Amino acid sequence: MSSSLPSWSELPPGGIIVEPGNSVERHTGDWRTFKPIINNDKCIRCMLCWVYCPDGVIRIIDQEYVDSRGRKWDIILDIDYDHCKGCGICVEECPVDAIDFVEEVK
Amino acid sequence: MERSMLRVKQKRVALNSNHAVAYAVRDVDVDVIAAYPITPQTTIMEKLSEMVANGEIDAELIHVESEHSALSAVVGASAAGARVFTATSSQGLELMHEVLHIASGMRLPIVMAVPTRALSAPISIWNDYSDLMNTRDTSWITLIASTAQEVYDSIIQAYMVAEDPRVLLPVMVAYDGFLMSHTYEPLNIPEDPTAIRELVPRRDRITLDIDKPVTMGTITDPRWYYEIKYQQVKAMQNASLVLKETSKTLHEVLGRKYEPVEGYKMDDAEVAILTYGGLFGTVQEAVDIIRDKGLDIGAIRLRQWRPFPSEELTHLMHDIDTIIVIDRAISYGASIQGPVALEVYPIAARMGVHVFSVIAGIGQRTVLEKDIMGIVNKVLDYLDQGVIPLRSIYWGVRGGE
Numbered sequence A: 001m002s003s004s005l006p007s008w009s010e011l012p013p014g015g016i017i018v019e020p021g022n023s024v025e026r027h028t029g030d031w032r033t034f035k036p037i038i039n040n041d042k043c044i045r046c047m048l049c050w051v052y053c054p055d056g057v058i059r060i061i062d063q064e065y066v067d068s069r070g071r072k073w074d075i076i077l078d079i080d081y082d083h084c085k086g087c088g089i090c091v092e093e094c095p096v097d098a099i100d101f102v103e104e105v106k
Numbered sequence B: 001m002e003r004s005m006l007r008v009k010q011k012r013v014a015l016n017s018n019h020a021v022a023y024a025v026r027d028v029d030v031d032v033i034a035a036y037p038i039t040p041q042t043t044i045m046e047k048l049s050e051m052v053a054n055g056e057i058d059a060e061l062i063h064v065e066s067e068h069s070a071l072s073a074v075v076g077a078s079a080a081g082a083r084v085f086t087a088t089s090s091q092g093l094e095l096m097h098e099v100l101h102i103a104s105g106m107r108l109p110i111v112m113a114v115p116t117r118a119l120s121a122p123i124s125i126w127n128d129y130s131d132l133m134n135t136r137d138t139s140w141i142t143l144i145a146s147t148a149q150e151v152y153d154s155i156i157q158a159y160m161v162a163e164d165p166r167v168l169l170p171v172m173v174a175y176d177g178f179l180m181s182h183t184y185e186p187l188n189i190p191e192d193p194t195a196i197r198e199l200v201p202r203r204d205r206i207t208l209d210i211d212k213p214v215t216m217g218t219i220t221d222p223r224w225y226y227e228i229k230y231q232q233v234k235a236m237q238n239a240s241l242v243l244k245e246t247s248k249t250l251h252e253v254l255g256r257k258y259e260p261v262e263g264y265k266m267d268d269a270e271v272a273i274l275t276y277g278g279l280f281g282t283v284q285e286a287v288d289i290i291r292d293k294g295l296d297i298g299a300i301r302l303r304q305w306r307p308f309p310s311e312e313l314t315h316l317m318h319d320i321d322t323i324i325v326i327d328r329a330i331s332y333g334a335s336i337q338g339p340v341a342l343e344v345y346p347i348a349a350r351m352g353v354h355v356f357s358v359i360a361g362i363g364q365r366t367v368l369e370k371d372i373m374g375i376v377n378k379v380l381d382y383l384d385q386g387v388i389p390l391r392s393i394y395w396g397v398r399g400g401e
Helices: A048-052 A089-093 B002-006 B017-027 B042-053 B067-079 B090-095 B097-105 B148-162 B194-199 B225-254 B279-292 B310-316 B339-351 B369-385
Strands: A034-038 A058-066 A072-079 A099-103 B010-015 B032-035 B060-063 B084-087 B111-116 B141-144 B171-176 B185-190 B261-264 B271-275 B297-302 B304-306 B322-327 B354-359
Touching: A034 A072, A034 A089, A048 A058, A048 A089, A089 A099, B010 B017, B017 B042, B017 B111, B017 B148, B017 B171, B017 B185, B032 B042, B032 B067, B042 B060, B042 B084, B060 B067, B067 B084, B067 B090, B067 B097, B090 B097, B097 B225, B111 B148, B141 B148, B141 B225, B148 B171, B148 B185, B148 B194, B148 B225, B194 B225, B225 B304, B261 B279, B261 B310, B271 B279, B271 B369, B279 B297, B279 B369, B297 B310, B310 B339, B322 B339, B322 B369, B339 B354, B354 B369
Parallel strands: B032 B060, B032 B084, B084 B111, B111 B171, B141 B171, B271 B297, B271 B322, B322 B354
Antiparallel strands: A034 A099, A058 A072, B010 B185, B141 B304, B261 B297
16 A cells, blocks of 8 residues: 555654655645635625634635625635645634535545 | 773772762763652762752753653753753653653653662552563663663663664663662772763764754654654664674773673573572572582573563573573563563573573562572472473462462
């Protein structure tokens, strides 16, 4: 199963990680059971989801957006699903219920 | 003659084994010391505190709130690249237990002295090896010394081995609590520690460094853990070789030679008594007395508990019929209950040598020459009857079989 991975002698002693910042290579998104989906139309850009997210997966994207009430925004919010573990904290904290939480069946 | 050129000038001093530890720690120039007081270890730290306060050692002495913290503190310091030392006994060693595995798993060259002591309950401050034997599978290199001189030398050797890039494992140096830790003996130590410091040069290893960040002791999923633990298996194998090399160097520099197992009058022996720690002196005396009575008996001292010296022991046991292993610890419910006897058994079985496991000295119940003679007589009785019991003989217990 693991024949393509390095052998014991090729690893640093004690499995020390000598390449800092490589946690992005670990796709923790596959731990998720429920997927948060931001509704940019309902979203008021308060950024509470960005503040509360324990994994830093809320992405702020520079992009113009006009919502259904005619309000213009300079940004939209998106989620890095490669690393979102689906904890639901953003869903809980969102003051306007703009984040849906949808069960993912894999 | 060339060897004597290298040999360092030494002075004769009287020290107990705990103070011998402190002098060795001073002489290797440690950077960080952390420990929590526990009998019979306490006088090591008292002496080291004195040395740090007097400026004899340029080290940070960290006072902690428990042994768990003591070992954790030196784990951190060692990870940052410091040369570290700690010491404990008995319950303290038990409280350290989970961190023992972390220290070895993180491949940190920590050195610890363990004057051994019985375990609670009931409370006993006196000696046996129950505490040490509980650390069997922690991946610490473990030496058991028999004299204060060997304690001093073993601490030096411990740093030489632990810090070797082929090893990078922590080392415990154990010896009898009270019987050695608080007993004064004559020994030779170098007049000038410079020679000792040359034996333990500062060597590069991966450490915590803000300019070159690393993560240590990380989580590993089932694809990674096994290989990293296998590295420890190989490091422990390498330790056998490095222990041999460093024993040779110590012999050249200090004039004292240590083997992983040491034989006494084994040349023509048919029966051998194997033991460890300070009890070996008593066993040697008893061997002399028994030999005078006509039995070809010898003795074997186990110095290197981990890695276990299977090859060297096989060599020493080559011409014997029977081995009596005296353990000062009990492996409750085991097939034979002496922890070292259990390790000797597979080697003896391959050679067709009978093994008798004897438990003695529990909670420092006195073991004298006459006890050793009594044990040998009991074993001879069994052999006469053609019986090899598959259980241990509990020597000296009131009401025992």
